[in-house]
Amino acid sequence: MSRRLRLLLASLTLAASPGLARAEVSWDAKRTSSPDTVEELRALESKVKAVTEKVMPATVGLLVGQGAGSGVIVSESGLVLTAAHVIGKPGESCWVVLADGKRVAGKSLGVNAKLDSGMVQITDKPPEGVRWPGVEAGKWPVAELGKSADLKKNQWVISLGHHGGPRPGRTPPLRLGRFDSYNTSDKTIKTDCTLVGGDSGGPLFDLNGKLVGIHSKIGIFLEYNMHVPIDIFRPDWDQLAEGAVLGKPPVELGATLDSTKQTPTVIAVAEKSVAARGKLAEGDVIVRFNGQRVLTRTDLKAVLMECKPGQTVTVVVSRDEEEVKLRLTFPKSAEPTDE
Amino acid sequence: MTARLTRLALLTATLLVTAAAPSVAQVSTTTPTSTPVPDRGKKRILSLFGEAVAAVNDSVVRVLSDNKEVALGTVVTPDGNVLTKGSDLKGELLCVLRDGTKHKAFHVGYHKESDLALIKMDAEGLKPIRFLGDDPAALGNWVAAVGINSDALAVGVVSVKARKLTGDQAFVENANRGVLGIVMRPETTDGVVIDRFGDSSTGRKAGLRKGDVVVEVAGKPVTTGESLKSILENYAAGDVVSVRVNRDDKELSFKVTLGSLSDTEQGAMQNVLGGPLSGRRTGFPSVLQHDTVLKPTDCGGPLIDLDGKVLGINIARAGRVETWAIPGNVVRPILNDLLAGKYEPRRK
Numbered sequence: 001m002s003r004r005l006r007l008l009l010a011s012l013t014l015a016a017s018p019g020l021a022r023a024e025v026s027w028d029a030k031r032t033s034s035p036d037t038v039e040e041l042r043a044l045e046s047k048v049k050a051v052t053e054k055v056m057p058a059t060v061g062l063l064v065g066q067g068a069g070s071g072v073i074v075s076e077s078g079l080v081l082t083a084a085h086v087i088g089k090p091g092e093s094c095w096v097v098l099a100d101g102k103r104v105a106g107k108s109l110g111v112n113a114k115l116d117s118g119m120v121q122i123t124d125k126p127p128e129g130v131r132w133p134g135v136e137a138g139k140w141p142v143a144e145l146g147k148s149a150d151l152k153k154n155q156w157v158i159s160l161g162h163h164g165g166p167r168p169g170r171t172p173p174l175r176l177g178r179f180d181s182y183n184t185s186d187k188t189i190k191t192d193c194t195l196v197g198g199d200s201g202g203p204l205f206d207l208n209g210k211l212v213g214i215h216s217k218i219g220i221f222l223e224y225n226m227h228v229p230i231d232i233f234r235p236d237w238d239q240l241a242e243g244a245v246l247g248k249p250p251v252e253l254g255a256t257l258d259s260t261k262q263t264p265t266v267i268a269v270a271e272k273s274v275a276a277r278g279k280l281a282e283g284d285v286i287v288r289f290n291g292q293r294v295l296t297r298t299d300l301k302a303v304l305m306e307c308k309p310g311q312t313v314t315v316v317v318s319r320d321e322e323e324v325k326l327r328l329t330f331p332k333s334a335e336p337t338d339e
Numbered sequence: 340m341t342a343r344l345t346r347l348a349l350l351t352a353t354l355l356v357t358a359a360a361p362s363v364a365q366v367s368t369t370t371p372t373s374t375p376v377p378d379r380g381k382k383r384i385l386s387l388f389g390e391a392v393a394a395v396n397d398s399v400v401r402v403l404s405d406n407k408e409v410a411l412g413t414v415v416t417p418d419g420n421v422l423t424k425g426s427d428l429k430g431e432l433l434c435v436l437r438d439g440t441k442h443k444a445f446h447v448g449y450h451k452e453s454d455l456a457l458i459k460m461d462a463e464g465l466k467p468i469r470f471l472g473d474d475p476a477a478l479g480n481w482v483a484a485v486g487i488n489s490d491a492l493a494v495g496v497v498s499v500k501a502r503k504l505t506g507d508q509a510f511v512e513n514a515n516r517g518v519l520g521i522v523m524r525p526e527t528t529d530g531v532v533i534d535r536f537g538d539s540s541t542g543r544k545a546g547l548r549k550g551d552v553v554v555e556v557a558g559k560p561v562t563t564g565e566s567l568k569s570i571l572e573n574y575a576a577g578d579v580v581s582v583r584v585n586r587d588d589k590e591l592s593f594k595v596t597l598g599s600l601s602d603t604e605q606g607a608m609q610n611v612l613g614g615p616l617s618g619r620r621t622g623f624p625s626v627l628q629h630d631t632v633l634k635p636t637d638c639g640g641p642l643i644d645l646d647g648k649v650l651g652i653n654i655a656r657a658g659r660v661e662t663w664a665i666p667g668n669v670v671r672p673i674l675n676d677l678l679a680g681k682y683e684p685r686r687k
Binding site for chain 2: 034035037038041042045048049052053163164167168169170171173174175176194195196197198199218219220221222261262263295321
């Protein structure tokens, strides 16, 4: 090869690889340690940005009745995964809010109230002016399902969700954090991606861009953020898609709560019910149930999930500015449930 | 205004998490956990920002108000003009530099919408920060909040690109103010008519009733809802104020221990889980949102990226999941106006 040609080749090679001065580092999505160098930090950043861009179109907000939550599209036909407590029950009309703020109609499908998993079906066609692969054929952008069982402690994950409810001009905010653990007793996974009201039902992704969780609840500390593991959706999948209600509480109070109030406020007590026998009255605000402080109707539902037929519980209610202690006993034989 | 927020699809509080949660008996809504728990995953990354921080932290000061840490400040001229968060400044101002020297400072001006205050200390040879004319902060970028230490205070990622605030976030208010826990009737004549009470209302506990017309609070006359709110802006939850009402042509007086917005509404309640929030946390012209965990008293300092570029000034710990900065290209014209003397200092 002539000298001139060799020089030309050499200069071309250098031009084609601008990163020659420092080694190009790529972030391994399965890595559980922190970045050790600035280069690794930048590599993690690149990965986070690429994954966020990829999964953003499938991330949605949900407006159901008076409530607001989030969800994620998992099929081209518009099947959306969310949290059970966002939708409540099947057949509810909802608005599905796309990442650019456009709204399309949807209807809630099934829920598993115990696991907090739920599904929604988008019923509209993609609107004008949106762009993603397959939109011309009426397809929705899809988040690929991952495996929550494969997550390792300290593996990096990202969370998206419409905290505070969907807002004009705001894409669902991104949070970066790490997977901590799987809680076997309530079947949730914990990460330190901070969540707050409105995030419920929104997606948790690994750094391969695969869906690994659905946001469910939080604790006092910033590190306590719990998600429904995606693996938990799988056994119920067909039933949820058909609108089944799974995981009903094992006991029933027999009291109707005011649905316009956050606090568990009794507006009716069924005759001969557990509530009636325990002397729960109209107007009572339930403050403690079975030793747990309950602030909201959702809190009460969750506590009821832990009760058993035959159990007697102490209940504290606020009645006319005073606190009253009651004892409620659940009957031994329970209704058959779809667990 | 906040109707939607009260019906947020909810994340239940820790009380109902079983084994995983630490043994805390009850969510305290009036005194949240004292400081936000630093995000342990990102703590190890603080040192990797070392070079970027070093380019900037000589231009940061700690601002004390009556000898209490209330904010950070960003040096903007070599002779000691400092930009900081204005709404928490009360009393005698002191700036502490990175080298430990202390300087008295006085108010120069206050830009209400951005909550940026310009204060001046007597100094020279300081290294000022210059703000960029563009906005390089992209979604997912690493960011760090800078204080006067060698390490960044906290790191995170850009959660949302710079945006305008809308709806209830576009209003200027002190969200940490004390409240009576009342919902007012829309028509106001000479006083505020109580329509009903919020959950856990301290006003109701103190003896106020539906239909009462609130005419005086803390010795100051109440005419409209706005006038009531602006009186209470200067009080915090836990403060006791006297409240005079008209009830059936009689004037009655009550002593009310003020509650907080987060007592009465679930969305607000959740937002304080994990740590205190800035009092002034809405109404800014534009915000860059990131998931860095910052104490309210560490607002006023710069937000930087991995290259050491100043992206803006941190202006509020706005929620459990969000800290906001005013983007640098928005700060720039406001700063020029403040330096030109266009704005008066904030009046108490």
